[in-house]
Amino acid sequence: MAEGAGGTPEPIGRLIDEFHRLPGIGPKSAQRLAYHILRVPERDALALAEAIGDVKRRIIFCSSCLNITESDPCSFCQDQRRDRTIICVVEQPLDILAIERSGSFRGLYHVLHGLLNPMDGVGPEDLHIRELVERVRAGEVTEIIMATNPSLEGEATAMYVQRLLAPAGVRVTRLARGLPSGADLEYADDITLARALEGRQEL
Amino acid sequence: MPERPRAYKTEGIILRRRNLGEADSIFTVLSPRQGKFDAIAKGVRKPRSRMRGHLEPLTRSRLLLARGRSLDVFTQAETITPYRAIRDDLERSATALYCAELADRFTIEHADNPGLYELMLAVLEALDLGAPPGPTARYFELQILSLMGYELQLDCCAACRGRLEPVETLLSPSAGGLVCERCRAKAGAGRLLGVRAIKVLRYARNVDIAAFGEVRIDAVLANELEVAMAGVVSHFLEREPRSRHFVEAVAALPGRPNALAPEIVRSDQGP
Ligand SMILES: [Zn+2]
Ligand SMILES: [Zn+2]
Numbered sequence: 001m002a003e004g005a006g007g008t009p010e011p012i013g014r015l016i017d018e019f020h021r022l023p024g025i026g027p028k029s030a031q032r033l034a035y036h037i038l039r040v041p042e043r044d045a046l047a048l049a050e051a052i053g054d055v056k057r058r059i060i061f062c063s064s065c066l067n068i069t070e071s072d073p074c075s076f077c078q079d080q081r082r083d084r085t086i087i088c089v090v091e092q093p094l095d096i097l098a099i100e101r102s103g104s105f106r107g108l109y110h111v112l113h114g115l116l117n118p119m120d121g122v123g124p125e126d127l128h129i130r131e132l133v134e135r136v137r138a139g140e141v142t143e144i145i146m147a148t149n150p151s152l153e154g155e156a157t158a159m160y161v162q163r164l165l166a167p168a169g170v171r172v173t174r175l176a177r178g179l180p181s182g183a184d185l186e187y188a189d190d191i192t193l194a195r196a197l198e199g200r201q202e203l
Numbered sequence: 204m205p206e207r208p209r210a211y212k213t214e215g216i217i218l219r220r221r222n223l224g225e226a227d228s229i230f231t232v233l234s235p236r237q238g239k240f241d242a243i244a245k246g247v248r249k250p251r252s253r254m255r256g257h258l259e260p261l262t263r264s265r266l267l268l269a270r271g272r273s274l275d276v277f278t279q280a281e282t283i284t285p286y287r288a289i290r291d292d293l294e295r296s297a298t299a300l301y302c303a304e305l306a307d308r309f310t311i312e313h314a315d316n317p318g319l320y321e322l323m324l325a326v327l328e329a330l331d332l333g334a335p336p337g338p339t340a341r342y343f344e345l346q347i348l349s350l351m352g353y354e355l356q357l358d359c360c361a362a363c364r365g366r367l368e369p370v371e372t373l374l375s376p377s378a379g380g381l382v383c384e385r386c387r388a389k390a391g392a393g394r395l396l397g398v399r400a401i402k403v404l405r406y407a408r409n410v411d412i413a414a415f416g417e418v419r420i421d422a423v424l425a426n427e428l429e430v431a432m433a434g435v436v437s438h439f440l441e442r443e444p445r446s447r448h449f450v451e452a453v454a455a456l457p458g459r460p461n462a463l464a465p466e467i468v469r470s471d472q473g474p
Contacts, residue, residue, distance in 0.1 A: 023224060023225065024224035025224075026224075116449065118300045118448070118450075119219055119300060119304050119307075119445055119446050120445065121445040121448070123448050123449055123452055124452050151259060152260045152261060152290060152296070152300075155290055155296070156297075159292075159293040160293060160452075160453070163293060163453075163456045163457065163458075164457070167457050167458075189250065
């Protein structure tokens with residue numbers, strides 16, 4: 001930002017910096033967004049600030065499945081019509097939306113909030129794997145579906161969880177290889193995802 | 204400065220992926236002629252990207268790139284070898300990633316090193332064919348140190364050049380190799396290595412990876428070598444490789460798939 005150091009008033013500079021930290025926002029976009037905020041009516045700008053505050057204040061993690069929710073346990077975990085013997089393990093809350101859209105899963109979920117990434121130093125203790133082990137240990141679960149992306153990190157995570165849970169005698173399955181290698185689950189279309197769920201295989 | 208071509212071809216091994224923005228990724232590639240470099244794949248995380256499967260870490264691919272202002276940009280990618288057997292096995296994935304991290308951390312961008320490319324390729328091929336992960340990692344460590352100019356002195360004392368007795372001997376990274384008993388006090392920190400371990404290291408230095416894979420290394424010896432070489436690698440890298448932690452986490456897992464181990468007992472199954 002060439003003009004950042006010189007003429008930009010400090011509050012705008014700060015806002016630009018904040019936008020720049022968001023995913024997918026480069027310095028130019030950050031600048032455009034900041035000057036856009038400067039132009040909009042005050043109540044619109046404050047509504048945005050309030051929405052951000054609400055997300056941080058009111059959204060919590062479900063104490064059972066770690067999905068994002070306003071009430072604990074989340075609506076999935078509360079729903080007595082869902083099959084409590086089967087848990088679908090996903091990387092992030094967005095993946096739940098993709099699987100729900102496909103309409104072919106009626107069990108519960110578990111959100112890891114990441115994938116194993118050895119080179120970035122993301123290890124098992126950085127993910128919510130221990131909570132999954134606790135759920136399996138509680139006894140009701142008979143099958144775990146690893147719905148992590150078919151990337152190196154996703155496969156490694158699935159294999160790691162499988163090995164960890166193997167002694168508990170629970171069946172651990174993996175989404176069928178309908179998804180192209182390296183794909184992001186959140187972008188997968190409903191039919192591919194439904195097929196991948198139906199054709200899941202034992203790890 | 205000579206004009207660089209705007210587009211170029213190379214084969215390469217994908218060492219690492221970092222996501223960028225909504226749909227792009229930056230990949231670190233090891234190539235035979237241009238060393239290691241970073242390049243960006245635009246839209247590679249979108250569902251219809253044709254490059255996606257061909258740019259997975261630990262894949263050997265044919266690449267077409269265009270010069271960019273800061274980073275070069277992938278325009279085509281096609282898998283040569285996916286190393287499926289590595290990806291389907293946790294121990295081998297962990298080891299291959301560890302080797303990839305060393306290849307990344309020991310090198311600087313665009314420093315030509317055909318020997319390192321050959322080594323990385325040999326290790327991936329061996330792991331893919333079922334080579335034991337631990338010894339393969341030790342082979343890689345020893346060879347990459349030599350390629351980077353840190354060859355360990357294993358034949359005589361690294362400090363006084365004197366003869367080494369066939370006894371337990373100190374391996375000191377700061378001295379640059381094995382150190383005789385008289386020099387031990389003034390050599391830096393290190394690990395004592397038994398005669399068997401020293402023989403294995405000497406052998407690894409002199410044979411190709413296939414021959415080294417035939418060596419029988421029991422668990423005690425494997426652990427002795429792992430700990431000693433970990434110290435050497437961290438010394439020259441001036442840091443602990445991050446993926447070593449993962450190799451250890453995998454090693455701590457209960458048994459082979461479906462093996463029964465006592466770590467997790469479901470409450471409904473009783474003791
Ligand atoms: Zn829940
Ligand atoms: Zn000496």
